[in-house]
Structures are given as C-alpha cells and as structure tokens.
Amino acid sequence: MTDILEKSQARQRLRSLSEALDSGALKQVARILNGGLSPSDIAHLLESSPPRQRALLWNLVDKDLEGEVLQYLSDDIRGYFLSQLNAQELADIIEDFESDDLADLLQQLPDTVIQEVLETMDEQDRQRVEEVLSYPEDTAGGLMNTDTITVRPDISIDVVLRYLRRHRTLPPMTDSLIVVSRRDDFIGMLPITKMLVSNPASTVREVMDTDIEPIPVSLSDTKVATLFERYDLISAPVVNEEGRLLGRITIDDVVDVIREDADHSLMSMAGLDEDEDTFAPVWKTTRRRAVWLGINLITALTASAVIGLFEDTIAKVVALAVLMPIVASMGGIAGSQTLTLVIRGMAVGQISGANVGWLLNREFLSGILNGLLWAAVVAGAAMLWFQDVMIGAIIAAALVINLVAAALVGTVLPLFLKSRNIDPALAGSVILTTVTDVVGFMAFLGLATIFYA
Amino acid sequence: MTDILEKSQARQRLRSLSEALDSGALKQVARILNGGLSPSDIAHLLESSPPRQRALLWNLVDKDLEGEVLQYLSDDIRGYFLSQLNAQELADIIEDFESDDLADLLQQLPDTVIQEVLETMDEQDRQRVEEVLSYPEDTAGGLMNTDTITVRPDISIDVVLRYLRRHRTLPPMTDSLIVVSRRDDFIGMLPITKMLVSNPASTVREVMDTDIEPIPVSLSDTKVATLFERYDLISAPVVNEEGRLLGRITIDDVVDVIREDADHSLMSMAGLDEDEDTFAPVWKTTRRRAVWLGINLITALTASAVIGLFEDTIAKVVALAVLMPIVASMGGIAGSQTLTLVIRGMAVGQISGANVGWLLNREFLSGILNGLLWAAVVAGAAMLWFQDVMIGAIIAAALVINLVAAALVGTVLPLFLKSRNIDPALAGSVILTTVTDVVGFMAFLGLATIFYA
Known part of the structure; x- marks a missing residue:
C-alpha cells in the first residue's frame, strides 16, 4: 500500500508500455499513450526514454496532444522535436497555448520560423505573444500570462459574480481577480475566497486587498520566485513602470523556476546544464x-x-x-x-x-x-x-x-x-x-x- | 527601475535596520521589525543574521508575531529558538498554527515537552495534532492539513454558495471544495472557479471533477511534490487505505518540499545538511x-x-x-x-x-x-x-x-x-x-x- 499511486499509475502503465514497445505492438502502445496518460505523464515518459524509443513514442502521440506534451518537456528535448516541424505544423500545435508558454516555445526557434508562425495567427493573439516575446525569458515579463480577469473597484460583488457566470471557464490558477482603474492601473487584488464569504451588496473596493505590491515587469524570475515563496502566493499581478497592469504570474510557472534554479547550482558545479537531457545520445x-x-x-x-x-x-x-x-x-x-x-x-x-x-x-x-x-x-x-x-x-x-x-x-x-x-x-x-x-x-x-x- | 521591489522593500529596510542596530537604537529596530515587515520577511532577516545580531532581533520581535515567524524559519534555527521557551510560552505561541505546521514544530521538541504542550490544548485541537503527529514527517500524512471544507454530492451549487457565505473566512489556498460521502469517503473535487461559472441549480455531482486520484496518506513527500508539479495542483485530498478523507495538502507546503529536495542533492554532495544554517557559530x-x-x-x-x-x-x-x-x-x-x-x-x-x-x-x-x-x-x-x-x-x-x-x-x-x-x-x-x-x-x-x- 505504500505506493498506491506509483504502482497503480506510473509503474504499471510504464511496464505494459515497455512490454508493448519491446514486442513491437505499436497499436497497443498508442492506445495506452493517448488513452490513459495525461500530457505531463507523456512528457515524463519521453524524458525517461533513450533516443530511439523516444522518437518512436513521439510519433505515436496524437496530433492534438502534441502541443500540451511539448509544454511539459524540458528545453533540450522540446527544441529537438520542434526542429522537426514545419511552420504550418507548428501553427496547428500552438493554437491553444497560453501566451507565456507560447513565447517560451517560440524563443527556441530561429527568427525566420518565428515570423512564419506569427503570420499564421490572428491579430489579437499575435499582439499578445509579441508583447510577451518583447521581455527577456528570465524576467517577470517572460513569465507572465496576459489572460487576466479584471474588475473595477466601484461595482458590487454581486455584479462581479454575475459577470463571472457569463464565462464558460475561468483561466487556470485563478484565485483572485485583479482590480484596476479605468486606465488599467493596478489597484488591488480580489481573492475569490474572500468574495464568497462577503456580503454580495458590498463593493469590490470594500472587499479587495490593497497590501499586495504588484511585480515590476523587469524583475528577475528568481526574485519573483522568492516573493511567491515568501508570501505563499498562487497568482500575482505584473505591472509596467507606470503601474499599468500587463498580466499575471501563476504558481505553476514559478515552481518550474524554483526547480530550475535549484537544479542549476547542482548541475553547474559538475559542469552540466540544468536542462541536460539525461538520455542525450x-x-x-x-x-x-x-x-x-x-x-x-x-x-x-x-x-x-x-x-x-x-x-x-x-x-x-x-x-x-x-x-x-x-x-x-x-x-x-x-x-x-x-x-x-x-x-x-x-x-x-x-x-x-x-x-x-x-x-x-x-x-x-x-x-x-x-x-x-x-x-x-x-x-x-x-x-x-x-x-x-x-x-x-x-x-x-x-x-x-x-x-x-x-x-x-x-x-x-x-x-x-x-x-x-x-x-x-x-x-x-x-x-x-x-x-x-x-x-x-x-x-x-x-x-x-x-x-x- | 530594474529592482523596484528589492530596493524599496528588502534592501532599504535592511539598511535602516542594520544602521539602527549598529547605533544601538533598539526601539527604532523594534518599530521597523514589527511595523513594516511580514513574518516571512522577519524570518528571512533572522536567517541572514550572524548569531549575536540574530538573538538581539529575536528578542525584539512582538510576542504575537513569534509563532508565525517560527513557521518560516528553517529547522536548525527554529530548533534553537524553541529550545529556549518553556511549555507555557510554547502553548501561547502555537495557538493559531495549522495542524501540519504545528506537527512539524512539535517533532523538533523532546517528548516530555510535546506532552506538556498537548495538555494545554483543547480536546479537538489535540486530536487533530495527534493525528498529524502519527504520520512520519516526510509523508503525505505529515504534510497535510486537516482544515478541509467538504460537501455532499447531492446538494445544489446554490446551497454550497450559501453554506460558504456562512464562514467568516475560508482556509488559505482553498481552490477546491472536497466532495465526500456520508461516511467521509472521497468522491471528487469541486473547483471554486468551476462552481462560479456553473448554473446554481446544478448539483455538486454534475459539476465536480472525478478524474483526480486522491493522495494516499503514506506516499513520500517527494512523490507528492512530483504529483503537484505534474498536474499543476494547488491543493489535493489525502485519504487513508480505505479511501476515507483525512485532510488536504496545499502547494505552499509542497514548494518547501521541492526546495528542500533540490537543496538536498547540492548540499549533500559537499557533505552539508540542506537545512544548514549559513550563519552557524x-x-x-x-x-x-x-x-x-x-x-x-x-x-x-x-x-x-x-x-x-x-x-x-x-x-x-x-x-x-x-x-x-x-x-x-x-x-x-x-x-x-x-x-x-x-x-x-x-x-x-x-x-x-x-x-x-x-x-x-x-x-x-x-x-x-x-x-x-x-x-x-x-x-x-x-x-x-x-x-x-x-x-x-x-x-x-x-x-x-x-x-x-x-x-x-x-x-x-x-x-x-x-x-x-x-x-x-x-x-x-x-x-x-x-x-x-x-x-x-x-x-x-x-x-x-x-x-x-
């Protein structure tokens, strides 16, 4: 019982996968891959495979899962798979990407390919991606998403709740709405949990938190991680020099920074890259x-x-x-x-x-x-x-x-x-x-x- | 502008603090400490101070901040401060602790002191803490909180929202409510964001996610961290062997595990402890x-x-x-x-x-x-x-x-x-x-x- 999850999920599937691979039962492999595993599981499986097996597995991944799997791969391996796609295939894959993940991915491509891909996108999406691309990868700007839900301070909680209900889904990791002025200046954060226990008749201004300092867009990603750790944040607003809201950073991306920073010291002291592919040829x-x-x-x-x-x-x-x-x-x-x-x-x-x-x-x-x-x-x-x-x-x-x-x-x-x-x-x-x-x-x-x- | 936060917050305060300390203006130090800094900032300041200065600062921290500051300190330094308190002082400090943090802290104390402290607590709190204490520190059980909000599957979203409104606050990091049966068996998760965009007349059963596998109480903390990283979780339910809900784990505690695990390899390879006090005497x-x-x-x-x-x-x-x-x-x-x-x-x-x-x-x-x-x-x-x-x-x-x-x-x-x-x-x-x-x-x-x- 010690390892329910390990035994039931990863190990068992891995074992049947590797048996199926060995016996050449590729249809069965494809079924296990695309049926039961999440994109992050598939990414982990790819990272844990020697080159030949990795290429075989990647070819069996469903086209519509490829984009998500790519997001979970480390730079080294992702770069290799990306280099084998043409601009149209890339454009298909990245349709559902968030702007920060897309920017990360594009930064690995040659400039000419970036241009080709951007041209396949519609005006609004292109602008969002170009904005994130304009900030260095290792700053708050490179880490942020632009999919924020903002509200004005003078409306009532009840109106906010009705406004939210008009959405089909909320962006992942939405623990707070961001309160901004008419000019998009950052004013405060409205935690959803606080909203749920407040009187619906109160205004956003009465309920919101204003003791949160927004993150400057040029702050280094390591400092962003320190802030998240120190204040137990799930999401935080990012502003430009004038205090205008640009986007938000979420804990899932910060966890990656923490892992990479910690790995960096360990690996660098042995002259290795923190992104080193364990199964490089x-x-x-x-x-x-x-x-x-x-x-x-x-x-x-x-x-x-x-x-x-x-x-x-x-x-x-x-x-x-x-x-x-x-x-x-x-x-x-x-x-x-x-x-x-x-x-x-x-x-x-x-x-x-x-x-x-x-x-x-x-x-x-x-x-x-x-x-x-x-x-x-x-x-x-x-x-x-x-x-x-x-x-x-x-x-x-x-x-x-x-x-x-x-x-x-x-x-x-x-x-x-x-x-x-x-x-x-x-x-x-x-x-x-x-x-x-x-x-x-x-x-x-x-x-x-x-x-x- | 590169380092707004760094300059405005940490550095400036640190500089005025260290000037005030040097000049012996202890009242001024106390004012800066207890006025402007968060408990995690104070903890970081203590960890960044040589022993004599550290002892001086600790004595100036307000009594009612001490508990929170202790939670943010690394084991080594916390153990030292704890060893200087008697059972009554300890009992006063830990009043507002969450059960997992309290268990962590108690595990550092001698058994006789643990007993004394437990005796000062009321029945319900004591049971909660004893439950967490019964699991090894480095397992899901040692990592979990018992402050879950649970709901039944057959009630409507509207009823849930009204039930939540009866709370004064919700536990920190509540992104989902946990759906359980009458016998407290885990059934599914009800993400708050999903609830907000659903028809209030639908039942919990219709809205909840059931594809989430609960975490077994004996799973190692490292494996818990892998699950959180792989599935981008903010909180996750913990169950016993029979599938009964015991508590939940939140991302803030998982981030600490990730940091410690990563530090462990780096520090151990040089024969150091990951919890090593940089300013040990x-x-x-x-x-x-x-x-x-x-x-x-x-x-x-x-x-x-x-x-x-x-x-x-x-x-x-x-x-x-x-x-x-x-x-x-x-x-x-x-x-x-x-x-x-x-x-x-x-x-x-x-x-x-x-x-x-x-x-x-x-x-x-x-x-x-x-x-x-x-x-x-x-x-x-x-x-x-x-x-x-x-x-x-x-x-x-x-x-x-x-x-x-x-x-x-x-x-x-x-x-x-x-x-x-x-x-x-x-x-x-x-x-x-x-x-x-x-x-x-x-x-x-x-x-x-x-x-x-």
Whole structure:
C-alpha cells in the first residue's frame, strides 16, 4: 500500500508500455499513450526514454496532444522535436497555448520560423505573444500570462459574480481577480475566497486587498520566485513602470523556476546544464563533457607544473610524492564545503555586503581549527609511516595553510564572480580546485625544499 | 527601475535596520521589525543574521508575531529558538498554527515537552495534532492539513454558495471544495472557479471533477511534490487505505518540499545538511565540517597508500610524481559529471531498471571517446615535457582506463547505494573519488612499474 499511486499509475502503465514497445505492438502502445496518460505523464515518459524509443513514442502521440506534451518537456528535448516541424505544423500545435508558454516555445526557434508562425495567427493573439516575446525569458515579463480577469473597484460583488457566470471557464490558477482603474492601473487584488464569504451588496473596493505590491515587469524570475515563496502566493499581478497592469504570474510557472534554479547550482558545479537531457545520445554527451574535461585539464596541468618545480626535492625524498595528494585533496574538500554554502546562501538572498565580513571571519577561524585538528592527525600518521619527524611537521604546516586558503577563497570567490557577472556555480569549483591544488602543492613541496635542501 | 521591489522593500529596510542596530537604537529596530515587515520577511532577516545580531532581533520581535515567524524559519534555527521557551510560552505561541505546521514544530521538541504542550490544548485541537503527529514527517500524512471544507454530492451549487457565505473566512489556498460521502469517503473535487461559472441549480455531482486520484496518506513527500508539479495542483485530498478523507495538502507546503529536495542533492554532495544554517557559530561549523574532512581523509590516505606501493618506481622516474595527479583528477571530474547526472535523474524519477542498461552503455562509450581524446592531448604534452615517448603512452592508457572506470562507477554507484537505502548524494562523491584516485594511481604507476622495471 505504500505506493498506491506509483504502482497503480506510473509503474504499471510504464511496464505494459515497455512490454508493448519491446514486442513491437505499436497499436497497443498508442492506445495506452493517448488513452490513459495525461500530457505531463507523456512528457515524463519521453524524458525517461533513450533516443530511439523516444522518437518512436513521439510519433505515436496524437496530433492534438502534441502541443500540451511539448509544454511539459524540458528545453533540450522540446527544441529537438520542434526542429522537426514545419511552420504550418507548428501553427496547428500552438493554437491553444497560453501566451507565456507560447513565447517560451517560440524563443527556441530561429527568427525566420518565428515570423512564419506569427503570420499564421490572428491579430489579437499575435499582439499578445509579441508583447510577451518583447521581455527577456528570465524576467517577470517572460513569465507572465496576459489572460487576466479584471474588475473595477466601484461595482458590487454581486455584479462581479454575475459577470463571472457569463464565462464558460475561468483561466487556470485563478484565485483572485485583479482590480484596476479605468486606465488599467493596478489597484488591488480580489481573492475569490474572500468574495464568497462577503456580503454580495458590498463593493469590490470594500472587499479587495490593497497590501499586495504588484511585480515590476523587469524583475528577475528568481526574485519573483522568492516573493511567491515568501508570501505563499498562487497568482500575482505584473505591472509596467507606470503601474499599468500587463498580466499575471501563476504558481505553476514559478515552481518550474524554483526547480530550475535549484537544479542549476547542482548541475553547474559538475559542469552540466540544468536542462541536460539525461538520455542525450553518445555524440552529444561526449562533446559537452569534452569541453568541461578540457577546462579541468588546465587545472590539472597547472598543478603538475607546480609539482614540476620541485622535481629535485621529490627525487631526494620520495615520501613527499606519496603524501602530497593529501594536502591538495583536503584543501579541495574544505573549500568546496565553504563554496557550496556561500553559493546556496547567495541563491536564497541571505548573503550581502552587511554580513560577508562575519562569514569570512567564521570560515577563517573554522579553517584554522580544522586545520590544526587534521594537521595533528596527518602529521602523526606521516611520522609513524616514514619514521621522520620533519615530514610530519611539514605536512602539518602545509595542511593548515591550505585549509585556511580554501576557507578564504571559498567565501570570497563566489561573491567576486557574481560581481563580475560570472556564474559562481559553474566557474567556482574549477577555480577553487586550481587554488587549493596550487597552494597545497606549493606549500608542502616548498617547505620541504627549504628544510630538506 | 530594474529592482523596484528589492530596493524599496528588502534592501532599504535592511539598511535602516542594520544602521539602527549598529547605533544601538533598539526601539527604532523594534518599530521597523514589527511595523513594516511580514513574518516571512522577519524570518528571512533572522536567517541572514550572524548569531549575536540574530538573538538581539529575536528578542525584539512582538510576542504575537513569534509563532508565525517560527513557521518560516528553517529547522536548525527554529530548533534553537524553541529550545529556549518553556511549555507555557510554547502553548501561547502555537495557538493559531495549522495542524501540519504545528506537527512539524512539535517533532523538533523532546517528548516530555510535546506532552506538556498537548495538555494545554483543547480536546479537538489535540486530536487533530495527534493525528498529524502519527504520520512520519516526510509523508503525505505529515504534510497535510486537516482544515478541509467538504460537501455532499447531492446538494445544489446554490446551497454550497450559501453554506460558504456562512464562514467568516475560508482556509488559505482553498481552490477546491472536497466532495465526500456520508461516511467521509472521497468522491471528487469541486473547483471554486468551476462552481462560479456553473448554473446554481446544478448539483455538486454534475459539476465536480472525478478524474483526480486522491493522495494516499503514506506516499513520500517527494512523490507528492512530483504529483503537484505534474498536474499543476494547488491543493489535493489525502485519504487513508480505505479511501476515507483525512485532510488536504496545499502547494505552499509542497514548494518547501521541492526546495528542500533540490537543496538536498547540492548540499549533500559537499557533505552539508540542506537545512544548514549559513550563519552557524564557529564551534558548530567546525564540528560538522571536521566529520566530513575526517571521512575524506580516509579517501586521501587510501590514495597515498596506493602511491606508497610504487615508491621505488617513482624514485627511478620522478616525472611520474609530476604527472600522476592528472590521471586521478580527470577521473574524478568525469565521474562526478556522471554521478551528478544520475543522481538528478533518479531524483526526478527518470531512471529505472528499464533504462539503466542504455545509460550505462552511453556512459561507457562516452567515457572511451573522451578518454581517447584527452589521452592523446595529455600524452602529447607529457612526451614534449619529459622528452619520453614511453611516459606518454603510459599516461594515455591510464587516462582511458580511469575515465571508463569513472563512467561505470558514476552510473552504477548511486543506484546501488539507493537500493541499500544509503543517500547517494551524501556517500556517492566520497566513494567515487576513492575509486577514481585508486584506479588512477594504480593504473598509471602500475603500468609505469611494468614498463620501467
């Protein structure tokens, strides 16, 4: 019973699907796909399939489901399917898209195709899409929908209810109506639940909430997500510089931003894209990884060059070669802890100029303390191993130096990178490793050269 | 204008707050805190403050705001503040808590304190809380609220609307009413927006949605989050094994789960807790980091032990010491790319027994291709550097071996760890590094020993 849903829905259908696929019973596959699964389930299934199976499945999806399935796919995979459609097929697919989803999708296409698609649309739809397209994808403008239901402040709740009843459906995620002036200036929000418990004779002005600050159209999507999380919003109004209502943002799109932002740090620290297709084909995977390995080879060669400076010392005392990776690796581990903590703290907006001094001081002290602790342990081990007090003292000093360097660089580096508009999650770990390798080998082999010379 | 909100709200208030704090104008601080800021803003401010400032601020927060602020704090910091309250103070604070938030909070307290607090509550509230407390925190049961509004299927929409109007307010995030039988069995959902556009004379049965599968109370919170993301839910009903309605889960709590799950992978891979307090004091930070450094020291010592086996070879050919970190580090980088990809794929439910074979094959091929590419580059560099063809050939072979090993271990290890109920994000990177270090040094120095012997 633990996993009713999992067993009954996903797993069982997946199993029968994959059995049907294996046996080549394509009609049966198509029936399961288009019969029982929601568009988001189909998208998840496609994302969980290796390339050949994925192409097969996509061909079996009903034409009128394709558009919705595309909306749930990650950029990488969606881009691939889109590139195989012509302008007319695209136009058919996107008929029912909301303006923000459509803009997202169009942004992945070449400019000429965008123009072709826009020309197939009617005037009103085209204007709505062009409006959203005019804002960068990663801002409130790129995230918003234009399908708002607005009301004036001076009418009664009863009139609003009758006005709503004239609609066939309300836009998804409508938890509030937006109150605007005659000039479309934002005035307040009218939560539907509040309306339902109010006296129908009261006016909108009496019932509405005015303590909600509308979202400026140019606010970054990450900041939009912070506002939604902090104030538990379901939908929020978006305004231009003059305070005129442009559209609204809904929680479903914000959840995607939260997921992507969180994934971004994790994936970037390993040199991967947050939108990386888990089942990308070999050649694509190899090409992307090659770039990252090449960048990291520079770090490794730099470390080797540093070691090369001390060849003579190593030739004299081979034990140094045995022990030197310890200093570099402990520095890397300590540094990446600090780096990860600071990157996360920056992402959630906890770290600013006001408290970075305290943080640097804490990391410095903690680096010294852990340096001393582990220096003692490693020194003891080294002395016992090589029966040499000198080598213990040298590795102890090098460890303390490297752990302190790691703490300081781990704190300052991400802040510096961000101020230079370089992604700390992507560049941070490579640069940090270079520093801890260079400092580690330099301190250990340098000290050894002095004392064994 | 880019950052209206940021400048006007957070930053400006933060700046005046920190100026007031610095100048010791505590009355002014208290006025800003309790006047203009929302409980979630105050919580964020506390999380962004070093310990001394944090304690000072907490003391200035109005008594009747404390409860709400606590709800927005992360476990680590909340636990600290809670530990300083006695049972009566606790009871005062938690009066207005929702049952799921209260259960979360109580779970952080010692059992004796929980009992004391429960005794101060009235019968009905106590039962509600004890019910939620009886489910593990990381399941649907631990996540749900019991404040549902339920209706019967056979009444008319008009009656429902009149029934709602008798409420003073509706529970937050009420986008749907839950339709249940006389025995409280779940039947369907009645979206409020759908009700508003329906004929008031129709019955609930005619208007309600029945294609929604209720969430089993024991489903894991991660799976609950997947359902919310996949079906764009705002609230969802929770049922027991017999299908009886127990409560409902709302998107605001699910967003927290999504954030925590995503943070978990990032933080665990660096040996940090996802709930880690960015501004934890020195001694706490040092202690936690020490454990992780100690574990990683075992990896480093293992690597040293492997190198130690080949001391004689290194003494003969010192160039080996210079080049050996390249082999180990490239293996580590390649492995951590695969590991991160697989951990992310597992977290979003893309990877299963059905496709892991394909994945392993792709990683193997990609490992060989990148191995050959970078082996050629590194071999060329090594030959030029040391004017020795043999050393180039040896490092090339070792690199290919280590990149392939990294690809295989990076794919299989997280799946194996998960099957053993060990957290792959936490244990994965340490074990992987051990493997790539050992294989790297062993392959490179081992081959060198054979050919230079």
